[in-house]
Amino acid sequence: MSADVHPHDGDRLHSTASPGLHGYIHVPGDKSMSHRSLILGGLAEGETWIEGLLEGDDVIATAKAVRAFGATVDRASSGKWRVIGNAWRSPRGPVDCGNSGTGVRLLMGAAAGFPIEATFTGDQSLSGRPMNRVLDPLREMGAEVSASEGGRLPARIRGGKLRGISFLNAKASAQVKSAILLAGLNTAEDVEVIEPARSRDHTENMLRAFGGDVAIEGDSIRLGERRKLKGTSVLIPGDPSSAAFPLVAALITPGSGLTVRSVMVNPLRTGLLKTLSEMGAELRIEGRRQAGGEEVADITAEFSRLHGVEVPADRAPSMIDEYPILAVAAACAEGTTVMHGLAELRVKESDRLAAILSGLRACAVDARDEGDTLIVKGTGAAPRGGATVAAHHDHRIAMSFLVLGLASEQPVEVDSAAMIATSFPDFTALMRSIGARIS
DSSP: OOTTOOGGGOSOEEEEOOSOOEEEEEOOBOHHHHHHHHHHHHHSBSEEEEESOOOSHHHHHHHHHHHHTTOEEEEEETTEEEEEOOOOOOOSSOEEOTTOHHHHHHHHHHHHTSSOEEEEEOOHHHHTSOOHHHHHHHHHTTOEEEEETTTEEEEEEEOOSOOOEEEEOTTOOHHHHHHHHHHHTTOSSOEEEEOSSOOOOHHHHHHHHTTOOEEEETTEEEEOSOOOOBOOEEEOOBOHHHHHHHHHHHHHSTTOEEEEEEEEOOGGGOHHHHHHHHTTOEEEEEEEEEETTEEEEEEEEEOOOOBOOEEOGGGGGGTGGGHHHHHHHHHHSEEEEEEOOOGGGGGSSSOHHHHHHHHHHHTTOEEEEETTEEEEEEESSOOOEEEEEOOTTOHHHHHHHHHHHHTSSEEEEESOOGGGGGTOTTHHHHHHHTTOEEO
16 A cells, blocks of 8 residues: 555555654544534524534534534635524435434434424444434433334434423433533423533533533533524634544654644543553643633653553543553553443444454453453563454544554554544544654
């Protein structure tokens, strides 16, 4: 494969042991905020300008969906988009959300608040993922809902005239919470989500930026009286889940020193950084500042001798998407890393827990699971590698094992790399620019 081939042009990529990784780089805009900015812009009165939008496949699917519901959604230039909101109407055909669980679940919530009907579909991976966690509370609020067997897509929602709700978000799902809050914008009744463990708070932050009223008291998150949104300007910082890949690559590749600029460091998204620091990582977080209603900073990583740690289950909500790359760091660390509370990984784009295990074992890493706990035993030396890893068309699995190959004795190949474009379209080019041998 030639050095300038984009992952879309071939579904396999492989990585080999690399010299030190160096550079000052930016990663794509935060995926969670990108989805929300488009949806809230589509619900708001007036014009919204978004800068730094992640232009990955998942977010583009959400942009098309918001347009299908009657909003104006235009790309002005790279990463800069204009949205003009409108009262949503029934789309002319099924709303295809591609591979995006965030997109479909938030769109379902937003659509349920209007007296319209919509059918939601997705690709094969998304169609196999459970939707009842969102559909059940929307039914409780009064939406008419039907879905395929097991609460899967395609799913149809007829909304409007919703009731209030007080919902216990026992799984700490930001998607469920967001769907309920978005649906609640079009009812005058009390809407409350109770969270014993806090999930990502981007929806609450962004609702306030759009003029909405959200009150947080203890475990309770409630919509206030101001529920009519106004268009605004949104600046999206770098995605910490994307930054995780070059940062861990630098930590495990000897001779590396790398800075990722303008990364979101919302405390509910920094579980990986906390865990890596506990493992002995040389990480510096500098230049803290505000951007788009979120705290951002520059993060520098240098090659480090990592050691195993125990990661508590209550940290999972703050790093649920980062466990694949944490497992790679654990494979290169000395000693045993134990990660608890990973049930949510079973229902991601793939069964990520199973995919992590099979990939690590193929690369001769000692790894096992006990229920929802992942246990990885590293030797402190480079893993053997030398395997083709089944990524199951999961972007985070593919990127994680390409990073592992950079620090392995033998090359590592992933069998399905095209899906990287769902969240990190320029991953391969960016990694090559800092010295990674990926081809």
